[in-house]
Amino acid sequence: MAPNQVEVQQRYSQVAVDVTTRPHSLVVSEFMRPLETSSRAVRWNLDPGTGALVPVRPGGLVRSVARDRIRHGGQVQGAVSVLGTYYLSASAGPDRYGTVRTWRKQAVGDPPAAFAWHQAEGPEDLSHDARAGVLWSVNEYEGNRYVYSMTL
Numbered sequence: 001m002a003p004n005q006v007e008v009q010q011r012y013s014q015v016a017v018d019v020t021t022r023p024h025s026l027v028v029s030e031f032m033r034p035l036e037t038s039s040r041a042v043r044w045n046l047d048p049g050t051g052a053l054v055p056v057r058p059g060g061l062v063r064s065v066a067r068d069r070i071r072h073g074g075q076v077q078g079a080v081s082v083l084g085t086y087y088l089s090a091s092a093g094p095d096r097y098g099t100v101r102t103w104r105k106q107a108v109g110d111p112p113a114a115f116a117w118h119q120a121e122g123p124e125d126l127s128h129d130a131r132a133g134v135l136w137s138v139n140e141y142e143g144n145r146y147v148y149s150m151t152l
Contacts, residue, residue: 001041005063008060010028010030010040010042011030011031011032012028012029012030013029013031013077013078014028014029014031014077014079014124014125014126015027015028015029016079016080016081016125016126016127016128017046018043018077018080018081018128019128019130020081020082020083020084020128020130021043021045021081023037023045023046023047023048024045024046024048024051025043025044025045025046025056025065025081026043026044026046026053027028027041027042027043027079027080027081028041028042028043028044029041029042029074029076029078029079029088029102030072031075031076031077032072032075032076033074033075033150035074036074037071037073037074038069038070038071039068039070039072039076040067040068040069040070041067041068041079041081041086042064042066042067042068043064043065043066043067043068043081044062044063044064044065051065060105063145067108068086068105068110069112070086070088070103070113071103071110071111071112071113072088072090072101072103073090073101073112073113074090074111075090075091076088076089076090076101077089077090077091077098077123077124078123078124078125078126078137079126080126080127080128081105081128082128082130082152084104084105085102085103085104086102086103086104086113087100087101087102087116087126087128087135087152088100088101088102088113088126089119089123089124089125089126089137090123091121091122091123091124093105094121094122094141096121097118097119097120097121098118098119098120098121098123098139099115099116099117099118099119099120099123100116100117100118100119100123100126100135101113101114101116101151102114102116116126118140119137119139119150120137120144120146121139121141121144122139122140122141122144122149123137123138123139123140124137124138124140125137125138125140129149132149133151133152134148134149134150134151134152135149135150135151135152136148136149136150137149137150138140
């Protein structure tokens with residue numbers, strides 16, 4: 001590691017494919033605890049022919065093409081990116097509805113994520129179905145588990 005360079009450990013929690021970028025990209029996000037109000041999302045390009053991560057040079061390291069710090073209010077369980085907007089699945093604990101928040105990087109400053117709509121209790125990961133124009137999610141509580149879609 002070079003002088004003055006800091007290695008940051010990510011706490012990966014979820015992975016999604018963004019098919020709205022060219023080339024398609026892999027988006028990995030962090031889970032953050034209730035009092036932590038921002039998290040990171042990292043993006044890597046995918047090879048259009050193979051779907052594999054694109055290395056910097058043949059046989060070399062794979063470097064991310066974007067790193068975003070998203071201010072969101074905590075307890076983000078999953079993230080997916082669609083046309084430059086992140087959709088964040090946030091839980092609120094047992095017997096409380098989760099939410100979807102949206103966030104879009106801006107040229108100057110990074111705004112906090114905005115409330116979009118409610119989800120089931122205990123929401124988890126998100127996935128985007130571009131053909132149907134929906135987000136898919138699941139929730140985690142025993143005896144109360146569903147797979148459901150939400151129209152964008």
